[in-house]
Amino acid sequence: MSWRLRTADLDDVPSLEELIPLSVRKLQSDYYSTAQMEAAFGPVFGVDRQLIADGTYLVAEADGRVIACGGWSKRKSMFGGDASRAAEDNLLDPATDAARVRAFFIHPDWARRGIGRAILAASEKAIAAAGFARIELVATLAGEPLYKACGYSEIERYEVAMSGGLALPVVRMAKSVNP
Numbered sequence: 478m479s480w481r482l483r484t485a486d487l488d489d490v491p492s493l494e495e496l497i498p499l500s501v502r503k504l505q506s507d508y509y510s511t512a513q514m515e516a517a518f519g520p521v522f523g524v525d526r527q528l529i530a531d532g533t534y535l536v537a538e539a540d541g542r543v544i545a546c547g548g549w550s551k552r553k554s555m556f557g558g559d560a561s562r563a564a565e566d567n568l569l570d571p572a573t574d575a576a577r578v579r580a581f582f583i584h585p586d587w588a589r590r591g592i593g594r595a596i597l598a599a600s601e602k603a604i605a606a607a608g609f610a611r612i613e614l615v616a617t618l619a620g621e622p623l624y625k626a627c628g629y630s631e632i633e634r635y636e637v638a639m640s641g642g643l644a645l646p647v648v649r650m651a652k653s654v655n656p
């Protein structure tokens with residue numbers, strides 16, 4: 478079945494709230510424990526309405542259903558849903574700051590069909606058009622192979638502290654725009 482990309486809108490939020498846990502619980506299960514994944518919902522994995530409002534978030538649709546999402550950001554946050562954010566997410570300066578790549582979640586039935594790569598390519602094109610020279614992201618261990626395959630280099634490995642004394646190992650990665 479074929480799929481297509483489009484800009485996300487706020488009407489997609491209920492579909493995204495269903496999609497994200499499905500994607501995480503299946504596609505991250507080789508990398509994280511159930512407790513780690515459950516603790517990450519909200520503070521690390523969640524819908525960021527700010528990206529939708531900015532017009533920088535994409536969804537892939539097949540047969541009228543949202544089967545993947547992801548995008549980029551011109552704001553400071555590296556990850557997390559807007560519901561877990563207390564303050565406003567400030568704008569970055571394209572002249573000095575790196576744009577962010579954010580929140581990729583593919584439905585497990587649609588994994589490894591090039592949708593992640595396609596959303597990333599569309600995001601990178603928009604980032605270049607917005608005048609940024611560099612991109613940074615914080616990858617899950619499940620996301621790392623995609624970004625590596627698309628030319629991102631590791632900056633550092635660290636752990637995001639979460640509730641219940643749990644931690645999520647992640648990788649900060651970067652790429653130059655039009656290297």
Ligand SMILES: CC(C)(COP(=O)(O)OP(=O)(O)OC[C@H]1O[C@@H](n2cnc3c(N)ncnc32)[C@H](O)[C@@H]1OP(=O)(O)O)[C@@H](O)C(=O)NCCC(=O)NCCS
Pocket residue numbers: 500501504505580581582583584587588589590591592593594595615616617619620621622623624626
């Ligand atoms: C990470 C994720 C977004 C990848 O999406 P995807 O649509 O399956 O990725 P693609 O099909 O576009 O893969 C492109 C390339 O990335 C690499 N890649 C992607 N998934 C991989 C995996 N599980 N193992 C090894 N390499 C992988 C491969 O090089 C692949 O090219 P190939 O299929 O021709 O070998 C998806 O697995 C996902 O949603 N994971 C759960 C949520 C998550 O952790 N998101 C990342 C947040 S940073």
